[in-house]
Amino acid sequence: MPDFKTVFWSFLIGGTVLGGLSGHAARAADVDQDVMNRGAYLATAADCIACHTKPGGTPFAGGLKIATPMGDIISTNITPDADHGIGKYSEHDFEQALRRGKRRDGENLYPVMPYVSYAGMTDQDIHALYVWFMNGVKPVAETPPATQLSFPSNIRLTLSGWNMLAGSEKQETGDSATYDKLRRGKYLATALEHCGTCHTPRNVMLMEKSDEFLAGSPVAGWYAPNITPSKTGGIGDWNEDDVVQYLRTGRVKGKSQAAGPMGEAVEHSTSHLTDADLHALAAFVLQVKPIDDTADHQPRDAFGKANDIPDLRSGELTRIDNLSHKNPENLFDANCAACHEQNGAGTADQYAPSLYKNSVVGAGRPDNLIMTILTGVNRKTADGHASMPAFGSTSDVQRLDDEEVASLVNYVSKTFGSGTYQVTADQVAQVRKEHTQH
Amino acid sequence: MSSDQNLSADVVIVGSGVAGSSIANELARAGISVVVLEAGPRVDRQHFVDNFRNLENKPSYQGPFPSTPWAEHPPNQITPNKYLHTSGPNAEAYQQVYLRMMGGTTWHWAGCAWRYLPSDFELKTRYGQGRDWALKYDDLEPFYYQAEVMMGVCGPDPKVEDLGSPRKQPYPMEALPISYAAQQFRKLISEKTPYRVVHEPQARNTKPYDGRPTCEGHNNCMPICPIGAMYNGGYSVYHAEAAGAKFVPNAVVYKIERDSANKKVTAVHYYDPDKGSHRVTGKYFVIAAHCIETAKLLLVSADEQSPDGIANSSGHVGRNMMDHTGVQVTFISGDKALWPGRGPLETNVIDNFRDGDWRGDRGAYLVHMVDDNQVDFATQLAISKGYVGRDLEEQIRYLASHTVRLFSHNEALPDPDNRLTLSTTHKDALGIPHPDVYYKLPEYTVRSCEHTRGLFKNLIGLMHGTDEQWTPGYFPQDHPSGSTIMGVDPKDSVVDGHCRTHDHENLFIASSSVFSTVGTGNITLTVAALALRVADTLKKELLHA
Numbered sequence: 001m002p003d004f005k006t007v008f009w010s011f012l013i014g015g016t017v018l019g020g021l022s023g024h025a026a027r028a029a030d031v032d033q034d035v036m037n038r039g040a041y042l043a044t045a046a047d048c049i050a051c052h053t054k055p056g057g058t059p060f061a062g063g064l065k066i067a068t069p070m071g072d073i074i075s076t077n078i079t080p081d082a083d084h085g086i087g088k089y090s091e092h093d094f095e096q097a098l099r100r101g102k103r104r105d106g107e108n109l110y111p112v113m114p115y116v117s118y119a120g121m122t123d124q125d126i127h128a129l130y131v132w133f134m135n136g137v138k139p140v141a142e143t144p145p146a147t148q149l150s151f152p153s154n155i156r157l158t159l160s161g162w163n164m165l166a167g168s169e170k171q172e173t174g175d176s177a178t179y180d181k182l183r184r185g186k187y188l189a190t191a192l193e194h195c196g197t198c199h200t201p202r203n204v205m206l207m208e209k210s211d212e213f214l215a216g217s218p219v220a221g222w223y224a225p226n227i228t229p230s231k232t233g234g235i236g237d238w239n240e241d242d243v244v245q246y247l248r249t250g251r252v253k254g255k256s257q258a259a260g261p262m263g264e265a266v267e268h269s270t271s272h273l274t275d276a277d278l279h280a281l282a283a284f285v286l287q288v289k290p291i292d293d294t295a296d297h298q299p300r301d302a303f304g305k306a307n308d309i310p311d312l313r314s315g316e317l318t319r320i321d322n323l324s325h326k327n328p329e330n331l332f333d334a335n336c337a338a339c340h341e342q343n344g345a346g347t348a349d350q351y352a353p354s355l356y357k358n359s360v361v362g363a364g365r366p367d368n369l370i371m372t373i374l375t376g377v378n379r380k381t382a383d384g385h386a387s388m389p390a391f392g393s394t395s396d397v398q399r400l401d402d403e404e405v406a407s408l409v410n411y412v413s414k415t416f417g418s419g420t421y422q423v424t425a426d427q428v429a430q431v432r433k434e435h436t437q438h
Numbered sequence: 439m440s441s442d443q444n445l446s447a448d449v450v451i452v453g454s455g456v457a458g459s460s461i462a463n464e465l466a467r468a469g470i471s472v473v474v475l476e477a478g479p480r481v482d483r484q485h486f487v488d489n490f491r492n493l494e495n496k497p498s499y500q501g502p503f504p505s506t507p508w509a510e511h512p513p514n515q516i517t518p519n520k521y522l523h524t525s526g527p528n529a530e531a532y533q534q535v536y537l538r539m540m541g542g543t544t545w546h547w548a549g550c551a552w553r554y555l556p557s558d559f560e561l562k563t564r565y566g567q568g569r570d571w572a573l574k575y576d577d578l579e580p581f582y583y584q585a586e587v588m589m590g591v592c593g594p595d596p597k598v599e600d601l602g603s604p605r606k607q608p609y610p611m612e613a614l615p616i617s618y619a620a621q622q623f624r625k626l627i628s629e630k631t632p633y634r635v636v637h638e639p640q641a642r643n644t645k646p647y648d649g650r651p652t653c654e655g656h657n658n659c660m661p662i663c664p665i666g667a668m669y670n671g672g673y674s675v676y677h678a679e680a681a682g683a684k685f686v687p688n689a690v691v692y693k694i695e696r697d698s699a700n701k702k703v704t705a706v707h708y709y710d711p712d713k714g715s716h717r718v719t720g721k722y723f724v725i726a727a728h729c730i731e732t733a734k735l736l737l738v739s740a741d742e743q744s745p746d747g748i749a750n751s752s753g754h755v756g757r758n759m760m761d762h763t764g765v766q767v768t769f770i771s772g773d774k775a776l777w778p779g780r781g782p783l784e785t786n787v788i789d790n791f792r793d794g795d796w797r798g799d800r801g802a803y804l805v806h807m808v809d810d811n812q813v814d815f816a817t818q819l820a821i822s823k824g825y826v827g828r829d830l831e832e833q834i835r836y837l838a839s840h841t842v843r844l845f846s847h848n849e850a851l852p853d854p855d856n857r858l859t860l861s862t863t864h865k866d867a868l869g870i871p872h873p874d875v876y877y878k879l880p881e882y883t884v885r886s887c888e889h890t891r892g893l894f895k896n897l898i899g900l901m902h903g904t905d906e907q908w909t910p911g912y913f914p915q916d917h918p919s920g921s922t923i924m925g926v927d928p929k930d931s932v933v934d935g936h937c938r939t940h941d942h943e944n945l946f947i948a949s950s951s952v953f954s955t956v957g958t959g960n961i962t963l964t965v966a967a968l969a970l971r972v973a974d975t976l977k978k979e980l981l982h983a
Contacts, residue, residue, distance in 0.1 A: 319504045321479035334484035338664035387646035396673040397666035
């Protein structure tokens with residue numbers, strides 16, 4: 001079962017800032033260190049930091065703008081500052097927020113806070129989390145801007161009805177550290193990592209469809225794909241070690257790599273889990289109900305092969321002020337081939353991955369390919385710093401316009417992937433506008 | 439005349455290379471209004487990569503950058519040149535190439551980011567040669583670091599490899615790994631000579647930095663880094679624009695207007711590509727247009743008030759032209775294969791001759807073992823030896839893996855006779871004269887080059903070299919400098935220690951043109967540090983006025 005101490009230290013080294021040196025540390029000294037360690041690990045496993053920290057901001061001080069179908073929701077300060085954070089929360093208040101989505105003042109939280117998932121946490125784990133948040137996190141005296149939604153979403157009372165309909169994870173009992181592998185895996189996937197928040201499709205009421213658990217869903221311009229063990233639509237061709245490696249490092253050579261929100265989840269959360277927990281999580285995910293996808297007819301990481309582009313040398317030079325659009329193969333050659341190679345094979349060590357046998361390129365939907373080109377990859381784990389520059393409108397490396405991105409996406413998909421879609425410049429423009437600053 | 443008659447800013451900058459763009463970025467971030475006038479166009483990387491693929495002569499650094507007719511730059515380093523006309527005993531040694539476009543010549547530099555040595559700023563005092571700068575190393579140290587952070591410079595830990603320029607901070611990134619060829623060279627030098635090979639500081643990513651990727655060793659930094667791992671001034675243009683600076687491409691400044699007392703600059707005038715004229719007013723003006731174009735602009739702007747050109751009461755505008763004019767040899771090593779061409783172009787340097795008491799007599803120098811792909815050289819050599827068929831293929835393979843190329847940067851001295859003037863015979867499409875340069879290598883530099891030749895001959899012997907090919911005469915390094923020289927005395931210099939012109943209190947120059955002497959390290963980092971110091975001065979004057 002999890003070695004909480006080891007993980008606690010790797011968590012610290014991983015860059016998450018704790019209170020440490022203030023008067024705060026004195027308080028921390030009075031509390032049970034095992035409980036603290038457990039709380040810290042749980043906070044990592046539940047990936048609280050992902051939403052409750054803005055880019056470049058202090059951990060857990062909130063301020064991240066989260067796009068939802070209801071509008072932009074701004075995450076709150078959950079540091080133990082009495083006026084700006086959750087310093088006045090009793091353990092009961094804390095439990096109500098986590099499991100029921102109730103604020104201390106009785107108002108409903110917006111369900112972008114995954115309380116329907118956290119409802120599954122045990123009392124013991126809620127307690128450890130509470131102790132750690134109150135004693136281990138540095139209080140930050142700042143209040144992020146308030147969320148401003150338009151009617152009727154701004155009426156938090158309407159959420160009471162939603163909460164009744166949505167249902168939630170069944171609360172687990174006992175000591176979660178002593179569960180057998182599959183029970184522990186389920187606990188991690190549902191109550192802590194809340195995989196379904198992104199990967200499970202939602203109905204018109206924006207509730208997770210429980211009969212399509214982990215079958216794939218759009219998230220902020222990206223697509224959290226089907227990760228059920230379906231042989232065609234999901235990851236039925238992955239074994240437990242593949243899933244473990246993916247969650248630990250963000251990539252499996254010849255299959256897939258994490259970027260966007262999943263890159264962050266790997267960086268901040270799953271890469272810090274113990275081996276035992278990663279195996280438990282992987283084993284659980286690989287035995288959920290397989291759901292075949294209507295768009296994917298073979299595994300998305302099984303498409304394509306090395307494909308040399310023809311010799312493009314024309315001998316013609318263009319004047320430096322001629323920035324006219326290029327043919328798709330020239331776009332690929334000038335922007336992608338230097339790293340991914342002309343034949344799409346990637347670098348020998350696969351630091352720059354192959355474009356064939358690549359779930360992003362093989363997917364039946366272009367979302368993740370568009371977003372990767374516009375925003376790049378930036379994922380740090382103990383395994384290294386995976387980085388691809390952005391090609392969006394703030395890139396220093398190369399700024400591609402909507403037509404160029406569409407042309408490139410279609411070319412890459414046709415040459416190395418499923419080739420099942422044709423993206424238009426308008427689609428790219430919409431993604432760029434709604435989901436990126438790029 | 440034009441529609442944007444009202445274009446005006448606190449600071450008007452002419453040129454968007456590393457100097458102009460970094461000043462623009464700093465000022466815009468401080469909330470100061472900035473206009474950057476760039477003679478050439480807005481550009482992007484993908485079109486250059488495409489041009490590079492289509493280029494027959496790959497080693498041609500200017501090749502992928504065919505210029506616009508309204509902002510010509512030298513098409514190549516060949517004499518006679520279609521743009522930069524050189525004359526004098528060493529005319530061919532002053533065939534400098536540079537780029538007139540957004541980001542400037544850093545699109546095709548090799549990223550070498552040396553700080554100068556403290557002694558480089560005090561050549562007169564220490565060795566009785568040349569001039570002293572009107573500033574000391576310590577004045578520039580904080581700005582060197584700022585420039586290193588801005589560009590993303592990697593370099594060795596000074597405790598392990600002290601490059602002689604004292605540092606208060608470590609390099610922003612770890613040094614590049616030494617390539618196989620460089621390892622072999624390093625081993626030879628340390629075992630068989632009293633000299634050493636050091637890691638060259640490089641404005642090149644050894645980790646993801648500033649949204650740009652790690653260098654992958656494509657080996658064509660010059661003429662174009664295909665992935666953006668190497669710094670170029672275009673990034674600073676983007677950053678300046680994001681901070682609110684106005685970037686105006688295709689704006690060829692041709693006139694600098696002053697007040698009636700001739701003490702302050704009031705406006706600059708530029709031509710658009712159709713020769714429509716536009717006037718831009720401001721409180722301060724910075725000419726950051728490259729050593730050659732800056733002097734040319736000051737001279738072109740001559741009028742009744744200043745018949746010898748702007749900022750030229752000393753008569754030194756266009757004089758004191760310097761470079762790191764050096765020596766180059768390529769040969770075939772008789773030892774183990776080196777396999778050059780795997781990694782960045784320039785990563786390792788013999789730095790033993792950057793300073794010493796002998797500097798009273800001959801110039802300093804440094805030696806690059808160039809790590810470029812040698813298939814082109816090997817092929818020509820194998821063909822010239824008469825190989826055909828399978829033997830030819832084998833010879834190319836053998837020679838390409840055994841080729842060694844060495845070249846040096848040798849220190850010049852400021853000589854007023856080495857002079858840039860306006861061409862009386864050639865004009866560009868807008869009617870602006872081309873630059874002419876007279877160049878005679880100073881004896882100080884000739885003696886330095888002779889010393890370098892001796893060293894190269896020793897090294898060829900140590901490597902059992904054959905087929906040596908010496909570049910005839912001297913080898914230009916594209917580090918032109920000195921044309922608006924810095925000094926404390928307005929009678930024999932153009933700018934003061936803050937790069938402010940002696941003649942015009944609101945006119946600054948940010949370029950290698952202000953260098954009083956040229957040292958040995960590549961000039962770009964010092965250009966950037968001086969520019970950031972200009973930005974600092976302007977911020978103080980504008981924000982605390």
